[in-house]
Amino acid sequence: MTLSTSDVAMLAERLDRAALERRAIAKITNEFPDMGWDDAYRIQDALRARIEARGADCHLLFKAGLTSRAKMVQMGVSEPVFGFLKPDGQVSNGDTTPATAYIHPRVEAEIAVRLKRPLKGPGCHVGDVLAAIDEVMVALEIIDSRYENFNFDLKSVIADNTSAAGWVLGEPVRFRPGMDLAHCGIVMRINDAIVSTVAGSAVLGHPAVPVAMLANLLAAQDREIPAGALILTGGASAACAVKAGDRVDLAIQGMGALSVHFS
Ligand code: OOG
Numbered sequence: 436m437t438l439s440t441s442d443v444a445m446l447a448e449r450l451d452r453a454a455l456e457r458r459a460i461a462k463i464t465n466e467f468p469d470m471g472w473d474d475a476y477r478i479q480d481a482l483r484a485r486i487e488a489r490g491a492d493c494h495l496l497f498k499a500g501l502t503s504r505a506k507m508v509q510m511g512v513s514e515p516v517f518g519f520l521k522p523d524g525q526v527s528n529g530d531t532t533p534a535t536a537y538i539h540p541r542v543e544a545e546i547a548v549r550l551k552r553p554l555k556g557p558g559c560h561v562g563d564v565l566a567a568i569d570e571v572m573v574a575l576e577i578i579d580s581r582y583e584n585f586n587f588d589l590k591s592v593i594a595d596n597t598s599a600a601g602w603v604l605g606e607p608v609r610f611r612p613g614m615d616l617a618h619c620g621i622v623m624r625i626n627d628a629i630v631s632t633v634a635g636s637a638v639l640g641h642p643a644v645p646v647a648m649l650a651n652l653l654a655a656q657d658r659e660i661p662a663g664a665l666i667l668t669g670g671a672s673a674a675c676a677v678k679a680g681d682r683v684d685l686a687i688q689g690m691g692a693l694s695v696h697f698s
């Protein structure tokens with residue numbers, strides 16, 4: 436831990452403003468190269484406190500990111516990160532969202548899970564996660580880094596709440612034993628052209644793995660993933676830039692499909 440409480444507050448405000456004003460900023464590690472991992476999550480927590488002070492309730496909305504090899508290669512990093520989703524970022528399935536609501540939006544094909552019971556680490560593993568999943572959903576995350584040219588390192592992106600901006604969910608599907616989240620096919624199309632075909636196992640071998648990692652990370656702060664939590668498990672393939680006029684369709688075997696349009 437190297438940042439003072441006032442630096443943490445100042446950086447959270449800088450990132451919050453950049454998002455509100457849709458203006459990209461330099462990555463914060465340029466100015467604070469010695470900041471620690473704990474500092475990065477302290478800034479993210481301060482950012483969440485600012486957003487919740489405006490009336491949003493984020494306590495059931497979690498996301499993992501950089502959980503597939505394709506995403507890690509695309510962003511030049513080697514470890515997953517965790518953040519939260521903003522309630523007002525949700526776009527209904529089939530709806531239109533203005534491209535101007537973002538700085539430089541990209542879409543990601545993800546599997547989302549909803550828990551029926553809490554998950555508490557340390558020692559949380561895939562078996563615990565599978566026993567706790569109530570529903571699974573097709574999910575499209577609309578990420579939007581607050582950093583210029585989507586250029587960041589892990590600490591900067593954690594502080595920036597892992598580029599969280601928008602999200603779209605398909606219809607919830609009851610999770611049944613035997614439902615295979617690793618070998619299900621995932622197909623994303625933009626304007627009818629296939630941009631990715633991948634399987635659930637692209638996400639750390641199984642999308643339940645990042646959920647267990649999140650429970651274990653929260654345990655270090657004596658927190659848990661509560662019952663009822665929604666978790667986006669991370670892009671299974673590289674993120675794709677989108678612009679006004681684009682239509683995105685995402686289908687996952689056994690879970691259904693969703694679509695969203697950018698105006
Ligand atoms: C960081 C967030 C990544 C995912 O699903 O991998 C993420 C980024 O790539 O901007 O949400």
Ligand code: MG
Nearest residue numbers: 543576669670
């Ligand atoms: Mg994502």
